[in-house]
Amino acid sequence: MGGPNRIARELEAREIPCFHEEKLARYTTIRIGGPAELLVRPRTVEELSAVLDLARAEDVPVRVLGAGSNVLVSDAGVRGIVLHTRALDEIRFEEGGLVQAGAGVHFPTLVRKATAKGLRGLEAGVGIPGSLGGVLTMNAGAYQFSIGPLVHEVVAVSLSRGPLTLAGDAIDFRYRASSFGRDLIVAHVRLVLAEDEPRAVRADMDKHMRFRKETQPVGVKSSGCIFKNPEGASAGKLLDELGLKGFRLGEARISEVHANFIVHDGAARASEILDLIDIVRTRVRKELSVELETEIMTWN
Ligand SMILES: Cc1cc2nc3c(=O)[nH]c(=O)nc-3n(C[C@H](O)[C@H](O)[C@H](O)COP(=O)(O)OP(=O)(O)OC[C@H]3O[C@@H](n4cnc5c(N)ncnc54)[C@H](O)[C@@H]3O)c2cc1C
Structure with a gap:
């Protein structure tokens, strides 16, 4: 395909960072994934828009990669452009509890x-x-936390319409999904937070972190929860009921700590993870008559 090469030449001329055949395993928390044909790392909304204009003109597909904690990239990798948001990393605290932050900001860092x-x-x-x-795109959540109600406005870039600003209440946040995605890329977010005593907020944050460490695998390679919770049930509990904790396929296995996590020690391939997902889903369908939907995004 000439498109990505022409785009790369143009990006290099404009000094926008881009990398050929970059292995995506090092950009995902599960540490799996073949190369991206062209990985581009814009630093500003203008650079992000420029990349999207070139992709549209050359009809080259674009995917967006944040911290890679919810994607499983195939062993063969992906063609086209992977837009990596890491360099959109500015955080600015404003008056009245407002915080403006780039899409690439590491969420735990922002929380701290x-x-x-x-x-x-x-x-x-x-x-x-x-x-x-x-976090915005996936409408990630934990315990009572959900990002939607805290969003004041979002600067996004649409593949078809260019940069635009959306008011928080105009955004559709659903369970582990939102209006953002392939055509609408989050660039900056303004959140509105409540003012309180640092010590009190810190105590709550620490409590949540402790609880997570007790109930989820930490320090292992994973993409978090594999399946969405079906209506009125917990996917992890269903898998646990079937005795699937510790069940393995090749190098991939269901976590012994939390049955909705697939983990590995570094040698698993994407194909093994996908096969394991298939086996588990089929057992839940046959034995419990429940259809599980994956929460993770698969790229191939
Ligand atoms: C150990 C562990 C614990 C986890 N715990 C939780 C939890 O408690 N709750 C929860 O909800 N999730 C959890 N997750 C899943 C994951 O962290 C969240 O879904 C998170 O929001 C994904 O963010 P990311 O930047 O890693 O997205 P990525 O994995 O990089 O991408 C996920 C999707 O979002 C899209 N995307 C990313 N950035 C943008 C952007 N700027 N604009 C448009 N689209 C974009 C991608 O194209 C992709 O489709 C956990 C994962 C792990 C590994």
Whole structure:
């Protein structure tokens, strides 16, 4: 395909960072994934828009990668452009509990910085290892925490319409889904948080982190929860009922700590993870008559 090469030449001329055949395993928390044909790392909304204009002109597919904590990239990798948001990393605290942050900001870092300033609202999400853009797009949540009600406005770039600003209440946040995605890329977010005593917010944040460490695998390679919770049930509990904790396929296995996590020690391939997902889903369908939907995104 000439498109990605032409785009790369143009990006290099404009000094926008881009990398050919970059292995995505090092950009995902599960440490799995083949190369991206062209990985691009814009630093500003203008650079992000420029990349999207070129992709549209050349008809090259674009995917967005935040912290890679909810994607499983195939062993063969992906063609086209992977837009990596990491360099959109500015955080600015404003008056009245407002915080403006780039899509690439590591969410736990944002939570800790807000907490240190006595800003309340994000503390239950401290253990979500995504980027802010990924947290918005996936409408990630934990315990009572959900990002939607805290969003004041979002600067996004549409593949078809260019940059636009959306008011928080105009955004559709659903269970582990939102209006953002392939056509609408989050660039900056303005959140509104409540002002409180730093020590009180810190105590709550620490409590949530302790609880997570007791109930989820930590320090292992995973993409978090594999399946969404079906209506009125917990996917992890269903898998646990079937005795699936510790069940393995090749190098991939169901975590012994939390049955909705697939983990590995570093040698699993994406194909093994996908096969294991298939086996588990089929057993739940046959034995419990429940259809599980994956929460993780698969790229191939
Ligand atoms: C150990 C562990 C614990 C976890 N705990 C939780 C939890 O408690 N609750 C929870 O909800 N999730 C949890 N997750 C899942 C994951 O962290 C969240 O879904 C997170 O929001 C993903 O953010 P990310 O930046 O890593 O997104 P990525 O994995 O990089 O991408 C996920 C999706 O979002 C899209 N995307 C990313 N950034 C943007 C952007 N700027 N604009 C448009 N689209 C974008 C991608 O294209 C992709 O479709 C956990 C994961 C792990 C590994």
